[in-house]
Amino acid sequence: MNSLRSRVGWGLAGLAILVYTLLPVAWIVSLSFKEGDDINNKKFLPSHWSLDNYRTVFDTNLFTSALRNSIGISLIATAVSVALATVAAYAIARLQFRGKRLVLSAALAIAIFPTVALVGSLFDMWRSLGIYDTWIGLIIPYVSFTLPLSIWVLSAFFREIPWEMEQAAQVDGATPWQAFRKVIVPLAAPGVFTAAILAFFFAWNDFVFGISLTATDAARPVPAALAFFTGESFFQQPTAAISAASVIVTIPVIALVLIFQRRIVAGLTSGAVKG
Amino acid sequence: MTTVTAPPGTGDAGRDVRAPRPARLSERARDEQRLGWYLVAPAVVVMLAVTAYPLGRAVYLSLYSYRLTDPAAKEFVGLRNYGVVLTDSLWWQDVFTTVFITVVTVAVELVIGFAFATVMHRIIFGRRTVRTAILIPYGIITVVAAFAWQYAFALDSGFVNEWFGLGDKAWFSDRWSALAVIILAEVWKTTPFISLLLLAGLAQVPEELQEAAKVDGASAWQRLWRVTIPNMKGAILVALLFRTLDAFRIFDTIFIMTGGAEKTESLSILAFRQTITRTELGLGGAVSVLLFLSVMLIAFAIIRGFNVDLGQVRGD
Numbered sequence: 001m002n003s004l005r006s007r008v009g010w011g012l013a014g015l016a017i018l019v020y021t022l023l024p025v026a027w028i029v030s031l032s033f034k035e036g037d038d039i040n041n042k043k044f045l046p047s048h049w050s051l052d053n054y055r056t057v058f059d060t061n062l063f064t065s066a067l068r069n070s071i072g073i074s075l076i077a078t079a080v081s082v083a084l085a086t087v088a089a090y091a092i093a094r095l096q097f098r099g100k101r102l103v104l105s106a107a108l109a110i111a112i113f114p115t116v117a118l119v120g121s122l123f124d125m126w127r128s129l130g131i132y133d134t135w136i137g138l139i140i141p142y143v144s145f146t147l148p149l150s151i152w153v154l155s156a157f158f159r160e161i162p163w164e165m166e167q168a169a170q171v172d173g174a175t176p177w178q179a180f181r182k183v184i185v186p187l188a189a190p191g192v193f194t195a196a197i198l199a200f201f202f203a204w205n206d207f208v209f210g211i212s213l214t215a216t217d218a219a220r221p222v223p224a225a226l227a228f229f230t231g232e233s234f235f236q237q238p239t240a241a242i243s244a245a246s247v248i249v250t251i252p253v254i255a256l257v258l259i260f261q262r263r264i265v266a267g268l269t270s271g272a273v274k275g
Numbered sequence: 276m277t278t279v280t281a282p283p284g285t286g287d288a289g290r291d292v293r294a295p296r297p298a299r300l301s302e303r304a305r306d307e308q309r310l311g312w313y314l315v316a317p318a319v320v321v322m323l324a325v326t327a328y329p330l331g332r333a334v335y336l337s338l339y340s341y342r343l344t345d346p347a348a349k350e351f352v353g354l355r356n357y358g359v360v361l362t363d364s365l366w367w368q369d370v371f372t373t374v375f376i377t378v379v380t381v382a383v384e385l386v387i388g389f390a391f392a393t394v395m396h397r398i399i400f401g402r403r404t405v406r407t408a409i410l411i412p413y414g415i416i417t418v419v420a421a422f423a424w425q426y427a428f429a430l431d432s433g434f435v436n437e438w439f440g441l442g443d444k445a446w447f448s449d450r451w452s453a454l455a456v457i458i459l460a461e462v463w464k465t466t467p468f469i470s471l472l473l474l475a476g477l478a479q480v481p482e483e484l485q486e487a488a489k490v491d492g493a494s495a496w497q498r499l500w501r502v503t504i505p506n507m508k509g510a511i512l513v514a515l516l517f518r519t520l521d522a523f524r525i526f527d528t529i530f531i532m533t534g535g536a537e538k539t540e541s542l543s544i545l546a547f548r549q550t551i552t553r554t555e556l557g558l559g560g561a562v563s564v565l566l567f568l569s570v571m572l573i574a575f576a577i578i579r580g581f582n583v584d585l586g587q588v589r590g591d
Contacts (some may be wrong), residue, residue: 011400017391020409029425031432042437096304097311103319110322112517114524114570116543117563120334120550121329124343127367144325147318153586157458197371205416208529208543212551223418227531253414268413268468269475275350275477 025250032243041242045069053244065217067227070249073135073179073221074203077142082196084143085150086188090153093158097166104155107148115145116137119212126213133215141209146199153198157191197260222249293326330567335561344554356561366545366562371539376454377522384518385511387462388469395470396477413467421531424460450538455537460528465521469490469514476510477503498541512583520570542566 027044034041035050057063090102122141126132131140161184169179210224210257226245229238257264301310308517337356341349360366395405412420426432428446436444480503487497504511526543529535535544546566549559577583 007399008535010394010398014398014401014405017394017405018408020463021411021467024420024427025411027427027434031423032424040431042432042434044434044438047567054397073530084318084321088315091314092310095307095311095314097308099312099315103315108320110326112520112570112574113326114543114546114566116524116526116546117567118326118329118555119547120559120563123331123551124336124556125329125332140321141325144322147322151318175444188500201414207416207418207530207548211530212547218430223416223527226418226422232340237427239426241546242422243426245421246416250415252420253416256413257407257410261410264410264414265406265471268471 014248028243028246028250031240032247034243051239054248057241057244057248059216060241062217062220062225062229063241066220066222067248068103069135069217069219070204070221070223072156073138073142073219074200076135077139077146077203078196078199079201080139081143081146081150082192085147085154085195086192088147089151089158092155092245093161094163104151107151110145111148113145115141115208119208122209123212129262132213133219137213137220138206138209138221141213142203142206144264146202149202150195153195153267153270154191157194161187190263193260194263198267200256201253204249227264286374303386328569330564333560333563333567335560336556337558337564339557340561341557342553349557350408352557356558357565359558360561360565362548365540366565368538369540369542369545372454372539373523373543376458376461376525376541377519380458380465380522381515381518382459383462384469385465385515386464388473388514391466391470392473392477395474409467410468411467413471415464417527418531419465419572420464421460421528424456424463425532429457447533448537452540453533453537456530457525460532461522461525464528465518469518472510472514472517473507474506480506509583513582515581516548516574516577516583522573523570523573524566542569 031039031043032053033049034046034049035048035052038047038050042045088103091097092103118141123132126137131137163184165183165187166179170176171182174182205223206221207223207227210221211227214220214224220228222245226242229242229245310329338353339349340352340353340356345415348517355515391409395409398405423467428435430436430445435446444452446456466485484506485498485500494499524543525541526547529539529544530540530547533539535541535548539546542562543566546559546562549555549562553559
């Protein structure tokens with residue numbers, strides 16, 4: 001086989017993958033720029049491009065409050081999950097203790113748990129605890145369900161760290177704190193970061209908890225709010241507004257993917273678990 | 276799930292001192308044991324608080340006739356709720372729909388995912404671009420993806436009917452065409468995950484083996500089935516396990532596209548409808564417990580049936 005020809009062949013196959021991944025994204029972007037009746041023009045592209053839909057969604061409390069909720073809840077849940085997972089993964093990677101295997105098995109069991117089977121009980125429990133329809137009421141389940149992936153990614157990562165470098169630095173005269181901060185933190189940071197991105201994706205994507213454990217815009221995150229656009233909103237064309245809102249919440253995803261491509265791939269395959 | 280391989284002890288030489296293990300743990304080993312528990316305890320408590328306890332509660336409530344809007348009428352009914360669910364044809368219809376979606380989705384994804392993994396493995400021009408683009412469906416919100424595909428096939432706003440000259444085909448008013456669109460959206464969104472796992476598996480297949488088979492005159496098809504696939508069996512099985520269990524709990528896409536109409540309801544939608552929409556925590560609890568048991572059964576069957584070694588892909 002001619003090498004140039006095979007290179008071009010694989011390049012064309014790569015192009016097909018690009019079309020596959022980007023076509024629906026391009027479609028929703030295109031929809032979001034269609035104005036008024038143009039939304040039903042049955043063509044892929046708008047007849048003329050308009051920013052009206054974006055103005056509409058940013059003018060409505062329904063979307064802006066949901067966006068605020070989504071950002072706040074996802075970031076807090078990610079931070080808490082990664083902090084707990086870092087401590088647990090350190091113990092799993094470096095210490096000998098009975099029950100280690102059990103912790104990893106429990107994490108696996110939770111990763112495959114059908115979340116819908118829990119929302120009935122959680123709905124009832126959260127109401128009696130008074131945290132139904134609050135940020136904390138969503139943060140708690142998000143933390144629990146991102147922990148398995150974070151623990152797996154981080155313990156796989158921590159096992160690769162040459163921990164003896166910490167002692168080497170101390171032999172060379174560094175204080176324990178300096179050795180930790182200057183040697184261990186830079187080595188561990190990429191793993192922590194990877195776990196954080198994957199945890200954020202989970203929280204940002206969640207729909208089941210979002211619609212079950214919220215009732216108003218006090219805590220309702222974007223995916224849940226999008227589902228309610230159709231019913232209760234006053235938009236003449238919910239399609240256009242939903243498209244514009246969808247594009248806005250996809251921007252952070254694309255930004256993270258573009259910047260951290262390598263880390264995300266490494267994390268997904270090293271953990272071998274999806275959140 | 277006993278096949279999970281615990282990570283081995285680390286390269287920390289100082290900890291191997293107590294290798295000849297005495298009957299009682301040394302003080303140092305005991306301290307280490309205790310520290311280990313302290314460090315994993317917060318994570319374990321949070322994980323169990325939101326899963327084990329509510330599940331236990333669902334089991335308890337499933338033995339009662341209990342509707343949230345009428346708490347006074349709560350009454351112990353034993354296993355009657357399970358009887359009601361298991362003799363209802365709706366339950367079995369939803370079991371069929373869910374299994375159908377799972378089997379078709381996972382089968383299609385394994386094939387496309389393998390093709391994508393091969394391309395990403397071999398491609399030279401634009402390697403990084405393709406590996407970045409593949410992450411977009413993975414990262415995109417499922418609800419957003421569901422809306423995008425729904426609008427693409429919708430009668431009023433869609434371009435699909437126009438592009439393929441299908442006239443006024445109403446995709447969402449027939450069970451099978453609605454399921455086809457639901458499966459398409461699921462496949463689009465989750466194939467990247469499978470293809471990345473398979474790519475990691477492909478990278479572990481020794482190149483010399485491929486060359487040797489080629490020299491011995493094996494065709495490309497024979498090399499695929501006799502060399503490549505057997506050597507990445509671990510990655511394939513892990514991908515199969517996680518995607519099957521994930522596909523089985525399908526909820527978001529169906530909720531957005533049809534809401535379960537036209538007999539497209541999955542078990543997750545049924546459980547949601549009983550517990551949240553109708554606040555029948557008793558009957559809904561029974562559906563939830565049965566859903567949980569189904570997932571555990573499938574996980575057990577795949578892990579035992581294929582002897583999945585979950586340590587393999589993690590590179591232990």
